[in-house]
Amino acid sequence: MQVRVLERATDRSLVLLDELGSGTDPEEGSAIATAxxxxxxxxxALMIVTTHxxxxxxxxxxxxxxxxxxxxxxxxxxxxxxxxIDGIPGRSRAxxxxxxxxxxxxxxxxxxxxLGDRYGETDSLIAELQKKMSEVLADIAKKHSTPQSFxxxxxxxxxxxxxxxxxxxxxxxxxxxxxxxxxxxxxxxxIYAVGGFNPAPALEPQLGAFYWVTPIPSSWPADRVESKxxxxxxxxxxxxxxxxxxxxxxxxxxxxxxxxxTTRRLLRALYGNGPYxxxxxxxxxxxxxxxxxxxxxxxxxxTFAKEELRVLANTxxxxxxxxxxxxxxxxxxLMTKRTFQESEEATAKLQRAKLSSAQLPTYFVGWRxxxxxxxxxxxxxxxxxxxSAFHDAALKEGAVPVTQLGALLP
Numbered sequence: 001m002q003v004r005v006l007e008r009a010t011d012r013s014l015v016l017l018d019e020l021g022s023g024t025d026p027e028e029g030s031a032i033a034t035a036x037x038x039x040x041x042x043x044x045a046l047m048i049v050t051t052h053x054x055x056x057x058x059x060x061x062x063x064x065x066x067x068x069x070x071x072x073x074x075x076x077x078x079x080x081x082x083x084x085i086d087g088i089p090g091r092s093r094a095x096x097x098x099x100x101x102x103x104x105x106x107x108x109x110x111x112x113x114x115l116g117d118r119y120g121e122t123d124s125l126i127a128e129l130q131k132k133m134s135e136v137l138a139d140i141a142k143k144h145s146t147p148q149s150f151x152x153x154x155x156x157x158x159x160x161x162x163x164x165x166x167x168x169x170x171x172x173x174x175x176x177x178x179x180x181x182x183x184x185x186x187x188x189x190x191i192y193a194v195g196g197f198n199p200a201p202a203l204e205p206q207l208g209a210f211y212w213v214t215p216i217p218s219s220w221p222a223d224r225v226e227s228k229x230x231x232x233x234x235x236x237x238x239x240x241x242x243x244x245x246x247x248x249x250x251x252x253x254x255x256x257x258x259x260x261x262t263t264r265r266l267l268r269a270l271y272g273n274g275p276y277x278x279x280x281x282x283x284x285x286x287x288x289x290x291x292x293x294x295x296x297x298x299x300x301x302x303t304f305a306k307e308e309l310r311v312l313a314n315t316x317x318x319x320x321x322x323x324x325x326x327x328x329x330x331x332x333x334l335m336t337k338r339t340f341q342e343s344e345e346a347t348a349k350l351q352r353a354k355l356s357s358a359q360l361p362t363y364f365v366g367w368r369x370x371x372x373x374x375x376x377x378x379x380x381x382x383x384x385x386x387x388s389a390f391h392d393a394a395l396k397e398g399a400v401p402v403t404q405l406g407a408l409l410p
């Protein structure tokens with residue numbers, strides 16, 4: 001059957017190969033599997049290949065045409081999470097699992113001895129990939145504001161984001177501008193360590209809305225200042241501005257403040273759905289990048305990929321900290337070692353997680369819900385689908401649960 005697949009594959013084929021190279025000597029199996037993949041790459045076919053062979057994982061790392069991925073495994077519970085991680089190969093963990101299910105420790109030790117230097121080979125590969133990722137992100141982070149220019153740079157980013165959203169017709173922007181960029185009020189800086197958004201009041205929408213940017217204290221030592229500026233570098237500050245202001249929360253709340261009748265507006269403001277609110281800001285940031293914001297800059301793309309990791313870390317952090325006894329050090333390690341966050345960001349996020357609960361997961365839950373809603377609406381509308389019309393219609397309803405929003409759309 002495999003021979004016929006190789007003979008018939010074209011640049012229009014999708015080829016699924018499960019455990020390619022298995023059932024024989026691993027070295028010969030890896031060699032055959034590598035040759036098969038190279039042949040299919042030359043035909044232009046799209047492939048999905050599963051394997052436990054370390055040689056194939058290494059081959060994928062060193063070929064730019066191939067993307068490694070793995071299914072996440074929670075070592076603490078010995079359970080799969082059913083989440084796919086792009087860019088990182090997995091390892092089989094056969095010896096670890098055997099130990100967990102009770103295989104005698106002497107046998108486990110002997111198995112590891114027989115495996116020798118090959119044990120942890122994939123772990124070493126993963127560590128090397130993470131090291132490379134850290135180095136690239138560190139290089140990107142070198143381009144950043146100064147403490148003195150931080151606020152003004154956010155204002156410039158706001159103008160840039162507004163112009164781009166108008167140019168691409170992503171949605172109808174508010175006709176007026178009552179948005180001001182101001183320092184975060186001091187009494188709010190415990191939870192808004194970097195920035196935030198405060199909308200105009202629902203019953204007095206003519207009043208001002210505020211994009212808060214938290215200034216860097218002059219009393220901070222140089223290492224703390226640098227850590228914060230590296231986290232909110234040239235690219236990340238733009239993402240923050242899109243999320244908090246334009247066309248994120250500011251535009252979202254301006255639409256919400258036009259909901260009629262006013263009683264409905266007030267109720268939806270008071271009981272606004274968290275995943276709708278934070279999910280929109282994450283979703284529209286993704287939409288801006290998909291539309292070509294900053295000319296599809298690879299530095300911006302990688303910074304946004306880090307943002308995706310941070311959203312996942314927010315969810316894990318809140319659940320484990322509030323319910324599963326996560327320690328402060330475990331929380332900091334999750335953020336700094338596994339999701340590439342700077343120490344200043346991680347420390348502030350830990351404080352925020354302790355001052356709140358059930359809010360940090362709304363970014364992930366809401367982002368996924370908005371993507372699903374858009375895809376469902378697009379399927380429903382077919383050729384008549386308009387992205388800007390979808391955005392306008394969804395925002396006009398105010399912060400209702402995203403799972404119920406589809407039924408309200410025309």
